[in-house]
Amino acid sequence: MLLEIFVFAGITFFVTGAQCEQTEVFAEAGSQAVLPCKCNPLSSSIPYIIWSQVNKGTVWRKEKTGLQYWGARWSPKGVQRVQCPHSKFDRGDFSLQINHVREEDGGVYNCKVEQGNQVTENQIILRVIKVSVSPAVPIWGNDVSISCDVTPWPQGASVEWTLNNSTFTPAGMAPKSDIAKHVVREKASVRLTGKWTCVVSYKGEEGRASAALTVKGIIRPSKDNTKVYAAVGSAVALPCMFSPSLIPSNPVWEKLKPGFLFKPAPGRLPASFSPPSTFSQVAFDKSAGLKEVDIKDEGKYRCSGGVEGQRLSRVMQLVVAKIDSSIPSEKSGSVTLTCQLTDPSEVTDYEWVHVVYDLNGTQSIGSIQKGKTLTISTKSEENRGEWTCRFYGKRGVLGNITHNIQVMSGLSGQKPSGHSHNTPAVIGLSCLLLVLLLVLAQMYKNHQRRKRIFQYPALETIVHTVSNEREERERNQADQKHRKRDLTELN
Template sequence: MTPTGLVMVLVLALVFEGGQCQHHEVFVAEGSVAVLPCVDGSSSVSHPNAVYWSKVVGNSQKTVWRREKSGLEFRPLRDLSRAKCPVPNFGKADYSLHIAETKLADGGKYFCEVEGKTKMLKVIMLRVIKASISPSIVVEGLRMEAMCHVSPETPHISIKWKQNGKFINSPIISSVSQRDAGKWTCQVSYNNMRMEATTTLQVRGISSPQNDSLVFYGSVGSSISLPCVFTDGLIPNTVNWMRVSAATNSPVLLPHSAFNSSFGLIKRVELGDEGTYTCSGLMGLNGGKIKLQRTMRLVVARVLSSSSDPMILMCNLSDSRQITSYEWLRVNYGPNNTQRVTTVQRTKNPSIRVTEKDAGEWMCRYYGNQGLLGNVTSHFYTMGALKSENSSSGNKTAMVMGLGFLFMVIFLILFQMYRNYRRKQKIHLYPAMENIVHQTITEREWKERSREKRAEACVGEPKSVCV
């Protein structure tokens, strides 16, 4: 306390000799509502004639809010609505001052003077706490510091820091990362009082993935996107993607058509796509340049099958170090292409034995410590199933051919019957002509038979007799 402030307090104490004089300390976080207590604990001042609130500013004392005996209220020209006393509370002998949206500049010494049947004076020290981050714009890889401000300052205070609810040793980070983003809270302890102030740290850079060495799993034949998302307001001029093959261990620059600033797209995962992928961007900052990059790994999954009986299905991954268990599921399809999945086996063993009756679609899910990592499906048919299918197909073909032959025979019979019917219809159309033709044929047959009989009778007779 300055000498001038001490003199003012002594003067006020003399003026209110015989009244009540009390001192209080109030801690409040910046931006919140500060309540400076001024409550008459006795019943002697239940209906005051006047209430005066003032604050020590420099070497003078300035009015913050007052209410005269006439009931008129007075406030300073600045911040008219932030500081006030709820007049309805006066009936309860409560003359506390409420300051909304508290600022660091609001910290200091306040006086509450109440004049009624008796006089009351209270001195309140308001200390405002604020948490901040320096610099105001934090970029990955650079230094940052969290700071705790107390206004007015006072010795013998204890300050501790929490990051996302957990206490940390130091508020200074030499190389900040996305893991450091979130809520930073300074906790101030003083004279058995404890108050906290919180600020939010936003780290500019690559927001997804947040960390290096993140593992992605893709099944053979499917598509997969590898993220490389930069935060708003920090877009590099160009982003390059590199892949280090697990087989050759040599870096390869990937085309911008499939690997751009937002993601790396593999339309169809194939064997050999596994390996390490890196996206990097170069950008200018404060007259210099900074390079941001992320490294991630792609693991390729597929299902292998044996030719043994029973068949063995194996869930094969190019890197299974993070896999803790496997789950095999049978996939069946119902009406309207509805899918029903049934768990058959969950074990640490990646393989399962299947028989002919298990032919169809199977799914393998693989899990890690953080839960489900991915899945891969397989369609297979055992030899018995193939024979059964071929036999069924042959039976269907034979049945179709037999039915076709039967229909052809029936058609020919019906066609012949139709022709005969038409022939009969034509005969009845010309009866006279038919009789002449029939008579002529009959006479011709009779003459031929007579000639044959005469020839038989002349056998052995002289020619003169048989002429």
């Protein structure tokens, strides 16, 4: 009796094949899904293959003659969305590939393969995952929901969220709470922007899907308290750029007073402040700037504008850099330069770069030294030129400020007496200027004297007439004397 049961079971196995266990497959909407169907290649005969979806009919089948057929909804307008690679048949792999998976593709599939007397059937459940954002592009401060939908939904599955590859815990909710675990509801803000990924785990299988969330509002700077670096005496731009589709109304810039943590009070803007109307060219760009930064201009600035019935604002911090120079040492002739910032909290490294210019104005980079302070000799010609302090953060260069060592040398000098090399030239120019002033004064005096005489032309005529008559009388008297002398000699 036992032998008969064993023989019957063996015959049944070879005729009908083995029934495989149900397989779970997760696929993201829009991607390619692979439904596995593998058998032992015991027969060399041509297989008959049929793939079907439960309650929805045939998906794809291949006759032993080699002819292939596709279901109507799987071949719209002659474009097949499913295929079963023939190159894998000799290895017993009859897996079905579904391209551009849709939510309605989710469900139970059957794979049936007949090879000679062997029949193999597999059942696969395809679960399609899709992450959606509503509204698609929310405005900063408005409600936004991020949903994770699985078709069909697996009862008892666990759901986790990641934002930009980091675990995200909704506000006021435990990481694995069963309450609305597949939906995240938050107020739209910059911290929510990026790649949202839903991770679904069920029966040892894991599926995931992602979607990008973009928030409309002020996109530059992307977050509050962004630091903007500037050197004393330089110009600086204070960014305030809205999303291109938004045109803010009544834009306002304010400088916030220090000491107010929760509700900062606005203060007075710097004198060199350049408003958006003269600084930017496009309607959504409300950036402003300072034409010449002063050390007292450091602090926090706020820009704001009205968008769709609400007011959006962004706060940024201006960090001002300067170089402090010590009094030159009389003995060593050295000076110490210190790179100072009003807020160095994000600075990780300092670097001093020596910039030299030749007679043609060509710039070249000299020595580079590390550290916040720099001590150099003012007696060495090699140290003349510009010294630039660069300060770095975690993401690279934050800013720089330049100091000209020639200006410092001219003020301090190379001699203890402190006289400048240009003193003789200055004295010579002063003397020449004094002589020129004296000459000009004498010429002006002569001109005034002649001007007073020319004011009385009649008097001048009388003076000339009297002078001429006097000269004529003197000549006549001389002639008479000569005549008398001549007569006396003749007698």
